[in-house]
Amino acid sequence: MDIRSLRYFIAVFxxxxxSAAAKRCFVAQPSISATLAQLEGxxxxxxxxxxSKGVTPTDSGAKLYPHACRMVNDMxxxxxxxxxxxAPLDVSISLSPFLSGALVSQVLKTLLDEIPGLTFxxxxxxxxxxxxxxxxxxITDKDVFYYLWEDNYVIAMANDHWLSEFPSLSIKQIxxxxxxxxxxxxxxxxxxxxxxxxxxxxxxxxxVKTEEYALDLVAAGLGVSLIPEHSLRGRSDxxxxxxxxxxxxxxxxxxxxxxxxLPAHLINTILSVKQRMNTKTSAIKSNx
Numbered sequence: 001m002d003i004r005s006l007r008y009f010i011a012v013f014x015x016x017x018x019s020a021a022a023k024r025c026f027v028a029q030p031s032i033s034a035t036l037a038q039l040e041g042x043x044x045x046x047x048x049x050x051x052s053k054g055v056t057p058t059d060s061g062a063k064l065y066p067h068a069c070r071m072v073n074d075m076x077x078x079x080x081x082x083x084x085x086x087a088p089l090d091v092s093i094s095l096s097p098f099l100s101g102a103l104v105s106q107v108l109k110t111l112l113d114e115i116p117g118l119t120f121x122x123x124x125x126x127x128x129x130x131x132x133x134x135x136x137x138x139i140t141d142k143d144v145f146y147y148l149w150e151d152n153y154v155i156a157m158a159n160d161h162w163l164s165e166f167p168s169l170s171i172k173q174i175x176x177x178x179x180x181x182x183x184x185x186x187x188x189x190x191x192x193x194x195x196x197x198x199x200x201x202x203x204x205x206x207x208v209k210t211e212e213y214a215l216d217l218v219a220a221g222l223g224v225s226l227i228p229e230h231s232l233r234g235r236s237d238x239x240x241x242x243x244x245x246x247x248x249x250x251x252x253x254x255x256x257x258x259x260x261x262l263p264a265h266l267i268n269t270i271l272s273v274k275q276r277m278n279t280k281t282s283a284i285k286s287n288x
Contacts, residue, residue, distance in 0.1 A: 003075050005039045006068040008032050009047065013065050017054040020234065024106070088117040089263060094129035095122055096138075097209050098186055099252060102233050103149060104133055107254070107273055114269050130260060131270075135186045136251040145255045146274045151228035153187065153248035154240040156214075158221045164239045171246055175200045178223030180214045181207045186250050191226060194246060 011021035012032060022029040040047050047061035057065070095104060112118055123129050139145045155174060157163050163173060171194065179202035185191070195202065205223045208214050211231040218225050219237040228250060232240055254270055256262060 001039060001042045003072060005035045006072055008035045009039060009061075009064065010068050010072065012036065012048065012055060013057055013061060013068075015054075016056070018050075020054075023233065088119070089115065089266065091118065091120045091131060091266070092123055092127075092129040093120050094125050094127055094132045094134075096125045096132075096134050096184075096186070098182060098184055098211060099133055099135075103230055103252075107133075107148065110273050111266075111269055114272070115266060118266075130256060130262065132255045133252070134255055136253065137186060139255055142257055142259075143255045144258055144260075146253045146270050147251055148253045148274055149230065149251075151230050151250045151252060152242070153226055153250075154229045154232075154242050155224055156218045156227040156232065156238050156240050157224045158219055159237065159239050161221075161224065161239065163224065163241065166241060168244045169241045171198055171200065171243055174202075174224060176203055178203050178205045180205060180217045180223045180225040182211065182214050182225065183207055183209065185226075187248055190248060194248075 008021065008025060008027075008031075011024045012018060015021045015024060018032050018036075019029050022032045025032065036047065043060070043064070045060040046058050047064060048055040048057055093108075108120065111120070125132075125134075136145060136147075155163070155169055163169060166173070175198075181202070181204045194200075203223070206217055208217065211227055214225045214227060215231065215235060215238055217223065218227075219235075226248070227240070229240060232238060253274070
């Protein structure tokens with residue numbers, strides 16, 4: 001038994017899902033499963049009951065949870081006693097409105113956890129900022145861009161929509177369907193060109209600015225929408241289907257101008273997050 005296994009256990013207990021816990025811990029799901037199995041073997045008891053919708057803690061799991069939290073908190077407190085101290089660091093960060101809030105929040109939490117004295121202010125994408133969460137197609141030769149994750153675009157629909165009967169979709173199948181449009185959208189030009197080339201028209205029922213609003217309207221049955229698959233993370237009220245005859249994707253990351261004078265420990269932490277998310281992309285994408 002070690003702190004890592006207790007961290008994984010806490011994530012599974014709180015998420016009630018092995019896949020969600022894997023995304024939260026930035027590891028592949030088999031790592032979570034193997035670590036839990038070893039922990040159950042060490043303790044000689046079953047901690048979770050697995051089922052089709054996730055996991056449910058057993059009585060043993062419920063008993064272990066508060067002790068695990070206390071041990072992990074104590075270990076974090078012990079490490080903080082010997083952590084390097086840095087001067088307070090206030091960083092402004094702009095966030096494009098079309099990005100997944102869940103993944104951005106994970107990155108921000110990691111930065112706050114690993115950089116003592118860091119505080120940040122989120123500003124509108126149109127405002128000047130030290131760092132920018134954005135996509136690679138908005139980068140210029142004056143910027144430095146740190147790749148974090150890649151999104152494939154999929155068609156999102158209500159769970160009872162007739163298109164959900166198909167395992168994948170052709171772009172022709174959404175012709176003239178009720179559609180929820182998002183603007184701004186990072187692939188808007190590519191999407192408009194594709195619609196024109198294929199002779200497809202959309203019956204636009206609503207136009208929104210964020211992916212969350214689009215998904216809420218999709219779940220309510222107002223229409224289908226083109227959504228990055230990471231945005232579906234944690235939602236069970238929407239069904240997604242891949243598009244077979246066209247590949248639309250985006251690369252998301254953090255950018256800053258080459259002239260920015262940012263502290264080395266901030267850049268090193270961003271690079272660390274970049275590496276973890278880069279190597280664990282398959283884990284993040286599973287069941288997104």
